[in-house]
Amino acid sequence: MRFGILGPVEVATDHGPGTIARPRHRALLAYLLLHPGQVVTSGQLIEAMWGGAEPSSARSQIHVALSELRRALRERGLDEVIETRPGGYLLALGEDDLDADVFRRHVEAARDLRRHGKAEDSAKRLRTALGLWRGHALADITAAYAHAARQALHEQRLSAHEALAETELLLGRHDALLPELGKLVEEHPLRERLVCHLMLAQYRAGMRAEALRTARRLRERLVEEQGLDPGTRFTELEKAVLDADPALDPPAGAVTVQAPPAGTTPAQLPLDAWGFTGRARELADLDLLTDARDTPPVVLVVGSPGVGKTALAVHWAHRHRDRFPDGQLYANLRGFDQDRAPLQPYDILRRFLSALGVEPGAVPEDVDEAAALFRSTLARRRVLLVLDNARSADQVRPLLPGSADCTVLVTSRNRLRALVAREGARPLPLGPLTEDEAAALVRTAMAGRAAPDGTAALAGGTPAGDDGCDLAARQVAQRCAYLPLALRLAAAQLIGQRHLTVADYARQLTTGDPLAVLDEHGDLDGAVSAAFRLSYQALPPGTRRLFRLLSLVPGQDFGPAAAAALLGVTLAEARPRLEELCIGHLVSEHRPGRYTMHDLLRSYAVSAFETDEPESGREEAARRLVDFYAETVYEAYPLLQPRRLAGEREIVHPPRERPLFADRAAALDWHDQELENLVGVVALTGARGWHRRAWQSAADLLAYFIIRRRWPEWLTVLRTGLLAAESSGEPEAVAHMRNALGVVHKQLGRYDEAREHYRRAIELAAEAGNPRMVAAFNANLGGLAINEGDLEAGLRHLRIALSVPEYGHDPQYAVAAYINLGCALIDSERYPAAEEALRRALAFAEAVDDAQQACYAHHNLAEIALREGDRSAARRHAEQQLRLAEEIGDPLRTASAHDSLASALVHEDRAAALAQWRAARRVYRELGHRIADVLDEWLAVLDTLDDPAWLAAADESRRRRCRHLI
CATH class of the missing domain: 1.25.40.10 (Tetratricopeptide repeat domain)
Known part of the structure; x- marks a missing residue:
């Protein structure tokens, strides 16, 4: 295609797409392009340009403008395009010269394919057609004729969108x-x-x-x-x-x-319950209820607290995991946690989509759209979902897949009648174990317990296995109300206390008050409370204290280092106490190195915390936990990004030990595992009024959130940070939070809010007399202006930033501004100046060992080289970018490097270029990035572009479309 009107008017030449500089010349060309192969009179041109309000010199102005337009086209290698004919002028176009004509032919071909039953091919043609649009048609034309012409073209575009929607609905792609x-x-x-x-x-x-x-x-x-x-x-x-x-x-x-490309195969099931006993009938019922027909089976396991709902669901899931080769997803929805709010469906959707390989930044903010993406991602996959501790049907409904190949197990204390009535969930009521099953669980758990003299275990003086032992086991089972959770705690106590007979333990279980959480379940008769109390009191004092303090952990799980921080001891000192809690079944290791606590036990820990821990002890432990997470994030920061917040840090309890990260990947992995705790600890810090620590912690998480693009979580953290900064009375702190909020809103496409945050940050930094902050925030505001297409404003803010010596002469700060400056100059087609700015940025990045910024610099230098036709230089920069992107583990920059490398290679080695584009598309697809769709279209039409000049022009046009999508 040599001409484009589906966006700003474009003219493709041997040097790539460009434009006609003079607005009137451009408007004349666009009018002729709207009437290809037709003789257009001078009168028609005058009417088109001025709409009946033409000056007296209009005819001569038209003749002069056409002459200059012809010259401008000749300079671009387009001779004899405008022909003079009797009565007027004619624009001679080839079949594929104009994007609007190509668009119409694709749409017509799609309709023919649809009529002949080829819906899949029709949808592809329509997407290819719509992919030709670069924005509003005739976007840079203001002549009198433009509005009506633009409306007509946009009507065609909307009709194509409607046809595509009909076709996609026919193909069953409603979720997508x-x-x-x-x-x-x-x-x-x-x-x-x-x-x-x-x-x-x-x-x-x-x-x-x-x-x-x-x-x-x-x-x-x-x-x-x-x-x-x-x-x-x-x-x-x-x-x-x-x-x-x-x-x-x-x-x-x-x-x-077609099934989406496989990303990570999730295997999130917790560990199966050791020594799982009984439930043969319920397991058989689950087999029947999960027999898929035409809809995804949803089974609701419902019962009272401690009855073993989770154990049953997880045990069945482990037995049948081979039925679900595409993964098993698990979430504790925290529906009945007294200390923490239930998890929202959107939070779970983000976790599940991330586990399925969708890049967090690609998840829509609206819960319904995120649910639609989740269903689309699961389409044609066989995945098992275990949704544990659901509080309501509304909490579960957005998490349900649309594929009959998937199965969902939901556990809840509530009957969730709406889920049964509206979603067809199949209820499986779960009661206590039978007497035989409960006694067998005790005996199984105690198998091999040694007596003090090394003989078999004694039960009331009777050897294990005799009738006396069985009777005592049945007494324990009865005292524990035949509830698996209480029975496992009882068995753990018996295993840990060799001198205690089963009969004695059964007698002890008759005392104790019920847990507040079980008050509504009078049939339990305080049995679980008694089992908890006995298990808790049997612990050594230091281990009891750890059990209490673990209720401060805000997330669903934690690592040993957090337990050590709560106690203020080393890891070596904390591990035995953590192990004692695991042996006593008061916490469980649900995956290697990560521990969790049943919600009932957590509630008991909270009550013990309130009664057995002095107020001062609680505050000190909370501050130790806060300082542990805050200092670990702070020390990891340089591995993620060289620039971090300077200033005095407020450390009350420096951690005795903290994780040491060998490299960037290890630091990112720790942040990923601790994300819920990191967000929760900032909230805890703000709630306790530790204002400086709260806003500094929010600021220190910048590097992680920028890399992982976890915008909703970062917004949550920053809102807490902003309140804390305002409460601290530190203007610079408020400025930092405002600037970070600007960054997030820019990434989310909320440009008006981003601009307001940046401007307020600049005002506060100026009031505080900090010129470097003023400069840095101007650089960010300049980058926002560039994204919005206001290049002059962007350049103005960037030059303000770089004129401040404290900023512009410091490589670790100025590098980002020079990259933004280079981008603006590229978009302005001022390539020598852009290259100078980017080479300075590259030198700065190398001076401070900032691989991420070096990556950005190489990417933009490759783009300049491609536009100037220096493919050898483009290849060198793209290869450097690819090496750095893979080194730092940045998938988005890895994909863009493959893309640039393909553009550099396509003229000398088409096969190698195709391999690079496919690699780029694969990574973009794994990230859920919209550029994957652009590459789909590009690869579909690539074989039709044989002429090198046309290929270069089309590729540059495509890259221009993609630049501001990254």
Whole structure:
């Protein structure tokens, strides 16, 4: 394609896509492009340019402008494109010279393919057609004719979107369509055909209520804005949704979606319960209830606390894990945790999508859109989901897959009737063990227990295995209300206290008050409370204290170092106490090196914490935990990014020991494992009024969140940090938090909010008299302006930043500003100046050993080399970028390096270039990044581009589209 009007007007030459500098010349060219092969008179051109308000010199101005336009085209190697004909002028175009013509042919071909039953090929053609659009048609044309022409082109684009939606719905891709259709309806809320497609997609994705809300919004807007009722097609669809008409279901066998590329295969099941005993009938029931038919089986295991719901679900899951080769997902929804709020569906969706290989930054912010992405990711996969401790049907519903190949086990103390009624969940009530099963569990758990003299265990003086032992085991089972949790604690006590007979222990269990958490379950008769109390009191004092203090841990699990920090001891001193808790089943090691506590035990620990731990001891332990996490993050920072916050640090209890990270990957892995605790500790710090520590901790997490792109969690942390900074009365602290909030909002595409945060940060830094901060925040504001397309404003802010000596002369700070400056100059097509800025950035990055910024510099230097036709230099920079990106473990920069390397190679080794583009697409797809779709389109049309000049021009146009998507 040599000309483009589906966006700003473009002219492709041997040196790549460009534009016509003079606005009038550009407007004349665009008008001729709208009428290819037609003779256009001078009068038509005058009317088009001025709309009836032309000056007296209009005709001569047109002649001069056309002459200059021809010269400009000749300079680009486009001779004799505009021909003079009797009566006017004619623009001679080849079949594929204009992007709008290529777009129309793809759309027509897609319609033919659809008519012939080739829906998959039709959808591909439509996506290729829509991929030709670079923004608003004729975006840089303001002549009188432009508005009507632009509207006509956009009507064609919307029709193509509607045709694509119909085709994708036919193919069963309703889940994947939801985000795209939602955005289109938001932009065109009165377009009934689009709204109907969105309603049908929502209905098929299990969002019937949302489909009806979409219908109601259209009705209200039509009445308010046009005084009209919707059409027949809409009203019929609305009624069908209300009636849950089976005709709305996808056609049988229509789903032809290919399974998404496999990312990480999750294996999240906790350890199976040791010595699992009994439940043969329930396990057989689970086998029957999970027998998939046409819908994903959802089984609800419901019962009272401690009855063994989790143990049953996890045991069954381990027995059948081979049925789910694409992974097993597990989450404790914390529905009944007295000390912590239940987890929200969106938080679980982010975790699950991350485990399935979706890059966190690619997860939509809206819970319904995230749920749709989750269903799409699970399509055609066989995955088991165990959703433990659910509080309500609303907490579970967004987590349900749409694929019949998946199975869901839900455990809850509540009956979740709405989940049964609306989602077809199959309930499995779980009661206590039978007397025989409970006694067998005690005997199994105690197998091999040695008596003081080395003989078999004694039960009331009777050898193990005799009737007396069995009777005592049955007494213990009865005292524990036949509940597995209490029975395991009882068995652990007996194993740990060799001199205690089973009969004596049974007698001890008759005393004790019930746990507050079990008050509503009177049938338990205080048995679990008694078992907890005896287990707790049997511990040595130091271990009892650790059990109490562990209730301060905000996350679902923790490592040994956190336990040591709570006690203020070394790891070597903490490990035996942690092991004693594991032996007593008061905590469990649910995966190597990570420990967790049953929610009932956590509740007991909280009550013991309140009664047995002095207030001063609680505060000191909380501060030790805070300081442990804060100092570990602070010391890891240089491995992630060389720049970190300077200033006095508020350390009350320096940790006796903390993790030491060998490299960047190890530091990132620790942050990943501790993410919930890191977010929770910042909240704990703010709640206790340790303001400086709170905002410094929030600031120190910047490097991790930038790399992992965990924007929602970072927003949570920064909001706490901002409140703490404001409470501390430190203007510079508030400025830091405001600047970081600007960074997050920019990454989320909320440019207005980002700009406000940056401006406020600049004001506060200026008030505090800190010129380096003023400069740094101006650099960020400049980068935002560049993203918005305001290059001059971007350059202005960057030059302000670089003019400050404390910033512009310091390599570790100035490097980012010079990279942003280089990007702005590239977009302005001022390549020599851009290269100078980027080479300075590269030198600064190397001086401070900042591999990440060096990566960015090489990427942009490769782009300049490609635009200037120096493929050898482009290849060198792309290879350097690839090496650095792989070294630091940055998948996004790895993908962009493969992309640049392919562009450098394509003219000399097409096969090697294709391999690089496929590698880039694979990484982008694993990240859930939208550039993967652009590369899909590119690889689909690449074989049609044989002419080297056309290939170079098309590739540059594609790269320009992608630059601001990264």
